[in-house]
Every structure is written in structure tokens, then in C-alpha cells.
Amino acid sequence: MDKGSESFQGAVSASVPGQRGFDYLVVGAGFAGSVLAERLARGLDQRVLVVEKRAHIGGNAYDRYNDDGILIHPYGPHIFHTNSADIFEYLSRFTQWRPYQHRVLASVDGQMVPMPINLDTINKLYGLNLTSFEVEKFFESVAEKKDSVRTSEDVVVSKVGRELYNKFFRGYTRKQWGLDPSELDASVTARVPTRTNRDDRYFTDTFQAMPLHGYTRMFEKMLDHPNIKVMLNTDYREVADIVPWRHMVYTGPVDAFFNYKYGKLPYRSLRFQHVTVPQEQFQPVGTVNYPNDYGYTRISEFKHITGQTLPGKTSVVYEYPCAEGDPYYPVPRAENAELYRKYEAAADATANVTFVGRLATYKYYNMDQVVGQALAAYKRLEQRHQAASASTLAVQALAQAGA
Numbered sequence: 077m078d079k080g081s082e083s084f085q086g087a088v089s090a091s092v093p094g095q096r097g098f099d100y101l102v103v104g105a106g107f108a109g110s111v112l113a114e115r116l117a118r119g120l121d122q123r124v125l126v127v128e129k130r131a132h133i134g135g136n137a138y139d140r141y142n143d144d145g146i147l148i149h150p151y152g153p154h155i156f157h158t159n160s161a162d163i164f165e166y167l168s169r170f171t172q173w174r175p176y177q178h179r180v181l182a183s184v185d186g187q188m189v190p191m192p193i194n195l196d197t198i199n200k201l202y203g204l205n206l207t208s209f210e211v212e213k214f215f216e217s218v219a220e221k222k223d224s225v226r227t228s229e230d231v232v233v234s235k236v237g238r239e240l241y242n243k244f245f246r247g248y249t250r251k252q253w254g255l256d257p258s259e260l261d262a263s264v265t266a267r268v269p270t271r272t273n274r275d276d277r278y279f280t281d282t283f284q285a286m287p288l289h290g291y292t293r294m295f296e297k298m299l300d301h302p303n304i305k306v307m308l309n310t311d312y313r314e315v316a317d318i319v320p321w322r323h324m325v326y327t328g329p330v331d332a333f334f335n336y337k338y339g340k341l342p343y344r345s346l347r348f349q350h351v352t353v354p355q356e357q358f359q360p361v362g363t364v365n366y367p368n369d370y371g372y373t374r375i376s377e378f379k380h381i382t383g384q385t386l387p388g389k390t391s392v393v394y395e396y397p398c399a400e401g402d403p404y405y406p407v408p409r410a411e412n413a414e415l416y417r418k419y420e421a422a423a424d425a426t427a428n429v430t431f432v433g434r435l436a437t438y439k440y441y442n443m444d445q446v447v448g449q450a451l452a453a454y455k456r457l458e459q460r461h462q463a464a465s466a467s468t469l470a471v472q473a474l475a476q477a478g479a
Contacts, residue, residue: 097320098125098305103312104327106135107443108433110298111166111450112325112457117303119454120461124304125319127312133299136404137291137443139382144352146391147290147384152348153363153376153393154291157281158444164283166451171294173285174383178278179361183369184243191365192278193236193244194271201243212272228257228265235270248367252397253344253407261408263440278363286382325453327433329403330419338418341438342409345401349394358392372396406438430457 100116102109105128116122132138136151155178158164182191189197195211198204206214218237222230228249232241241257245265249257257265269280277284287294299306307315316324326333331341349372362380366372372394379390406412416438423431432453434441441449 100124101321102126102325105133107446108327115454117301126306134295139290157279157284170297172288176286182365190276228260231265324429329435342407343403344405347396
């Protein structure tokens with residue numbers, strides 16, 4: 077970053093009055109960083125500098141209008157859902173909501189069938205007319221019994237058998253992770269349920285909705301506070317030794333923070349191909365998975381997700397998993413968890429730095445889980461502030477008594 081730039085000079089000048097500097101340096105303006113910046117500024121009246129290496133706030137949830145006037149998610153579809161009333165209520169301070177329940181189809185054997193696998197999936201795929209009770213018996217008849225469930229393959233075949241595993245999961249997982257499901261932790265496919273009813277919602281959480289005016293507008297309101305200064309297009313290392321601060325909140329890759337001293341933590345990345353199509357609707361639901369065909373894993377259509385009405389054209393995104401690029405998904409394998417534990421120990425031993433978020437804790441969190449983690453981190457920082465204030469008052473009282 078240019079040290080003579082207006083943005084840099086603005087941050088420096090903002091830290092000068094009273095020689096206080098900033099109370100907090102927050103690295104990253106995604107969910108974790110923005111929630112903590114907002115809480116520290118509004119809840120504790122702290123002065124916060126948010127430093128973001130990208131040209132925008134919002135992290136991967138950032139959305140914008142493309143050249144065709146369609147609201148898109150540049151980093152792939154982000155569907156908000158949570159079972160936590162507290163998290164939903166907190167975010168509702170910064171946005172109104174549009175109710176939305178995400179539905180996904182999978183292209184299998186030349187048919188579009190519901191995903192996760194449910195009663196209609198089986199009936200349509202095999203030309204049957206089973207009831208909920210009968211499909212439960214069907215799953216039991218094809219399931220492979222496992223003494224222990226250790227891998228993603230074990231999870232699926234122990235529930236729905238080898239044939240459905242091959243049709244829906246094996247190819248998708250190999251594209252997504254670059255590994256066979258037998259090489260991945262059970263947590264990968266355990267996230268996807270199997271249903272014996274006709275519920276075709278991808279998520280069943282209590283709260284399912286999209287920010288009415290988009291994620292970026294929500295983040296803008298979250299960070300709109302006189303105590304918060306935001307610097308974009310900036311690596312935090314460029315300012316950490318120049319702009320005064322007392323405590324850091326770090327939401328970037330934990331291995332990068334420690335200069336990869338134990339080695340790089342493996343991630344999977346994504347390449348996105350955005351296309352505007354000259355037709356009203358491209359596909360019947362928000363997302364269609366392609367587990368066995370093509371190089372991409374899925375196609376998502378944004379007008380389903382955002383509720384935008386725009387005649388004559390629509391925008392879709394093709395997702396291509398890849399090994400190189402921005403880190404998106406921690407690779408869930410035992411050896412990677414062991415490597416992360418070394419970084420976790422180093423993070424725990426680092427004074428005046430709080431590590432929060434997907435990248436900083438090397439866990440695949442949903443958006444609501446990141447918000448929950450950030451709010452929990454704020455509570456700990458709040459308690460620390462209260463303890464420090466009590467200690468200061470005690471010292472002052474002793475000094476006055478001695479006088």
C-alpha cells in the first residue's frame with residue numbers, strides 16, 4: 077500500500093488525537109472481523125481499525141450488481157440459515173430479510189432429482205411408488221453395515237448403500253476435494269442428510285432468509301460507526317508496525333500469520349465462471365449439482381436466491397473446484413488436523429491477538445457459526461475489559477487511600 081495515500085494518512089491521523097491510537101486492529105472485513113469490529117465499537121466504545129486486503133468488505137459473502145444489473149455473489153452463492161434466534165436477532169439489527177428456502181436438484185442418470193436424497197428422489201430415480209415407511213426399509217436393505225464409521229465413504233454407504241453413493245456422492249466429492257471420499261474425514265458427507273419424507277429443502281433450520289438488500293448493504297450498516305475506520309486493499313503487515321493499536325483480532329489464515337513455520341495448511345479453492353443468459357429463467361431451482369458430469373460441481377442461479385425480478389435475462393455461476401487460489405475449504409484429514417494443532421498451540425501462546433473465523437481456526441464453519449464464534453469471542457474480550465476496569469479502579473482506590 078502507498079504510505080502516502082489518502083486512505084493510509086486518514087488511518088494514521090485518526091489514531092493521533094490524544095495519542096491513543098486504536099484499541100483494536102481487526103484483520104479482515106468478513107463476518108468474523110465485521111461482527112467483532114461492530115461489537116467492540118458499539119458495545120465497548122473502542123476505537124477499531126479494520127484492515128482488509130481485498131477491495132471490498134464482506135469477505136466471501138460480498139455481493140454486487142453486475143453490468144447487466146443483476147445482483148450476484150462473486151464468490152459463489154451464500155445462503156443464510158441458522159437455528160440460533162440470538163444470531164438471527166443480532167444480524168437483524170443491520171438488515172431486513174427476505175424469506176428464502178434453498179432447494180437443490182442433482183443431475184443423475186439424465187434426470188433432475190431432489191438433493192439431499194429423499195422419498196421423491198428414490199421414486200423418480202427408480203420408477204417406484206414407495207411410501208415413507210417403505211423407503212426407510214429400502215435404505216436398510218441397500219445399506220452396508222460398518223463396524224466403525226471413519227471416512228466420508230463409510231458415512232454414505234452405511235446409510236444408503238454403494239449404488240446411491242456412486243450416483244450422488246463419489247464423483248461430486250472427488251471433484252470438490254481432489255480426493256476420494258475414502259480419504260476424507262466422515263464430517264464431509266455427514267453434513268448432508270438422507271430423508272424418508274418429501275421435504276426437498278436443502279436446509280431445515282428454523283431461520284432461513286436472505287438479506288433483503290444484499291449482504292454488502294448489511295456489512296456497510298454493521299461497520300457504519302464513528303469509532304470504526306476501514307482500510308481496503310491493505311495487507312495488515314504494512315500498517316501493524318506504524319499505526320498504534322493495543323489488541324489484534326486476526327481472521328486470516330493461521331499458518332500465514334506464523335509465516336508457515338510448521339508448513340502450509342491444505343485448502344481447496346474454487347474458480348467461478350459467471351454468465352448472464354438472455355432468458356427469464358435458466359433452471360428450476362437455485363442450485364443444480366452435477367456429481368458425475370462436466371468439470372464443474374454445480375450451477376447456481378442468483379435470481380432464485382435474491383428474489384430479484386428482471387425480465388429477459390438471468391445470471392448463473394459455474395463452480396470449478398481447484399487446488400490453487402484463495403483458501404475456501406480446510407481439507408478434513410487427520411494429518412491436517414494434527415498440523416493445525418501446532419498452529420493452534422502457537423495461537424494460544426500469542427499475547428494480545430484473538431484468532432477468529434474459518435481461516436484462523438481452520439474449520440469449515442457456516443456463516444451463522446462464524447457469527448456465533450465472533451460473538452463468543454466478543455464476550456471474552458468484554459469480560460477482560462471489565463476485569464481490567466475493576467483492577468484499575470482498585471489501584472486508584474488504593475492510591476487515594478494512601479494519599
